[in-house]
Amino acid sequence: MSKTIIISNRLPVQLKISEGKLTAEPSVGGLATGLKSVHRDGDGLWIGWTGLMEEDTPEEMEPEIDKALAKLNCAKVNLNISEIEGYYFGFSNRTIWPLYHYFLEYTEFELKFWESYKSVNQKFADAILANANEEDTIWVHDYQLMLVPQMIREVWPNANIGFFLHIPFPSYEIFRTMPWREEVLEGLLGSDLIGFHTYDYERHFLSSVRRLLNLDVSFNDIYLENRVIKVDSFPMGIDYQKFENAAKENAANSEAEKSDFQKKLDEHKKSAPDTKLIISIDRLDYSKGIAKRINAFEYFLNKYPQFKEKVRLIILAVPSRSNVPQYQLLKKEIDELVGRINGELSTVNWTPIWYFYRSLPFENLIDLYTSSDIAWLTPLRDGMNLVAKEYIATRTDKTGVLILSEMAGSAYEMNEALLINPNNFEQQADTLKKAIEMPKEQQMARNMFLQNRLKRYTVEIWANEFMQALLAQKEGSLATFVS
Numbered sequence: 001m002s003k004t005i006i007i008s009n010r011l012p013v014q015l016k017i018s019e020g021k022l023t024a025e026p027s028v029g030g031l032a033t034g035l036k037s038v039h040r041d042g043d044g045l046w047i048g049w050t051g052l053m054e055e056d057t058p059e060e061m062e063p064e065i066d067k068a069l070a071k072l073n074c075a076k077v078n079l080n081i082s083e084i085e086g087y088y089f090g091f092s093n094r095t096i097w098p099l100y101h102y103f104l105e106y107t108e109f110e111l112k113f114w115e116s117y118k119s120v121n122q123k124f125a126d127a128i129l130a131n132a133n134e135e136d137t138i139w140v141h142d143y144q145l146m147l148v149p150q151m152i153r154e155v156w157p158n159a160n161i162g163f164f165l166h167i168p169f170p171s172y173e174i175f176r177t178m179p180w181r182e183e184v185l186e187g188l189l190g191s192d193l194i195g196f197h198t199y200d201y202e203r204h205f206l207s208s209v210r211r212l213l214n215l216d217v218s219f220n221d222i223y224l225e226n227r228v229i230k231v232d233s234f235p236m237g238i239d240y241q242k243f244e245n246a247a248k249e250n251a252a253n254s255e256a257e258k259s260d261f262q263k264k265l266d267e268h269k270k271s272a273p274d275t276k277l278i279i280s281i282d283r284l285d286y287s288k289g290i291a292k293r294i295n296a297f298e299y300f301l302n303k304y305p306q307f308k309e310k311v312r313l314i315i316l317a318v319p320s321r322s323n324v325p326q327y328q329l330l331k332k333e334i335d336e337l338v339g340r341i342n343g344e345l346s347t348v349n350w351t352p353i354w355y356f357y358r359s360l361p362f363e364n365l366i367d368l369y370t371s372s373d374i375a376w377l378t379p380l381r382d383g384m385n386l387v388a389k390e391y392i393a394t395r396t397d398k399t400g401v402l403i404l405s406e407m408a409g410s411a412y413e414m415n416e417a418l419l420i421n422p423n424n425f426e427q428q429a430d431t432l433k434k435a436i437e438m439p440k441e442q443q444m445a446r447n448m449f450l451q452n453r454l455k456r457y458t459v460e461i462w463a464n465e466f467m468q469a470l471l472a473q474k475e476g477s478l479a480t481f482v483s
């Protein structure tokens with residue numbers, strides 16, 4: 001029987017070994033959160049890296065690890081320190097990530113990163129070849145594995161391969177700066193179907209294929225000698241029910257059942273009932289615009305001083321890629337900014353910014369979503385941004401205001417949010433004021449539209465639509481060349 005194979009850099013669980021004991025934690029991040037619900041329901045296989053370094057994994061524990069993963073329908077790819085340095089922290093996060101998010105000044109073109117990327121992509125492809133067969137449907141995820149489709153195609157010419165990119169695909173003018181641009185495109189073109197979050201990313205990709213590879217492109221089909229590749233947009237949804245249910249359960253909790261975190265948030269509300277709580281939740285990443293947001297918050301408090309002591313900004317910044325120098329610098333910048341602003345503006349009764357640099361358990365994430373009055377998300381570039389969608393899903397009484405950067409893929413589907421340009425402080429200060437003063441009826445009217453849309457296009461439907469399109473593409477492409 002053919003099965004569906006998901007392949008991504010990280011598995012949905014992260015393994016750790018401490019004092020000879022193996023533990024598993026769920027992975028945080030958009031891709032893991034989104035696909036988990038799809039994988040849970042299927043009988044397929046998920047292949048990826050466990051988070052363990054080969055050097056830290058005693059050989060005798062390998063069978064135990066394999067067994068634990070098999071129970072979760074997962075299989076592993078082992079990576080050593082030098083591969084993680086070159087492929088993951090290097091090419092993936094110091095070349096592709098900044099380039100695709102339009103941070104040319106942070107982009108490093110290092111031959112040794114590229115060499116490592118190629119050999120690790122081959123390792124992932126080999127893991128697929130060892131664990132799957134040509135009749136299976138193979139779904140490759142994200143920018144770390146762009147060469148895998150072609151590597152599979154070379155061995156299995158008839159395989160059914162889909163690829164989805166979770167981050168933006170940049171304009172041709174940006175993409176063309178990469179020394180290995182043709183190889184990356186050729187790697188992706190091993191797929192039958194290539195999916196993006198938005199039509200713009202799809203268009204940018206097709207433009208690069210046309211101009212760099214000189215291929216025949218008609219609408220969203222790319223014609224090779226013996227195959228047609230479809231390129232399309234599939235805006236990723238969320239597991240709406242999971243977030244809505246969690247919020248409902250939260251609201252029904254008795255005092256004793258509430259988390260300590262929730263109790264603190266309640267205490268704060270009680271002591272300052274007319275203070276609005278603004279939340280922002282992201283991985284600590286320069287693409288998310290956290291430093292700019294803090295500066296914009298200071299700008300807002302100076303422009304509208306009547307809101308001093310009347311608003312509080314909670315920043316949850318989840319540690320991410322802390323081995324990459326740019327992320328260490330950003331951490332320092334944010335620490336200093338928060339310290340300076342709190343130092344300058346705090347009063348005996350009020351600290352303007354509460355800053356958490358950690359990952360919170362899921363239930364506390366829901367506490368934050370449901371206790372806030374406003375969510376303020378200001379990425380400078382973001383493939384989609386699932387936090388925006390999760391926030392709306394948890395607002396079961398339909399109140400709450402979402403302020404969202406127009407540079408996030410999700411902004412295309414969330415027109416009823418207050419959309420802002422994260423570089424425009426004047427506009428953001430005015431928008432914050434508008435959000436604080438927005439009548440409840442208007443909040444509810446906006447959120448009703450947003451919720452109805454998010455309920456319809458869940459992550460499950462997203463995955464099914466991708467799979468159906470992949471199947472249809474395979475059949476259509478075969479028919480083109482048989483007839």
Ligand code: GDG
Nearest residue numbers: 029030031033166318359360361362382383384385386387
């Ligand atoms: C990439 C793209 C695209 C966050 N903090 C905690 C926590 N989270 C969860 C959120 C959400 C996920 O992490 C973050 O997803 P995003 O989509 O916002 O961002 P990225 O991680 O950058 O994801 C992005 C996504 O892939 C999917 O294609 O949307 O554009 O960059 O689900 O809930 N979860 C827990 N604790 C936290 O502290 N438990």
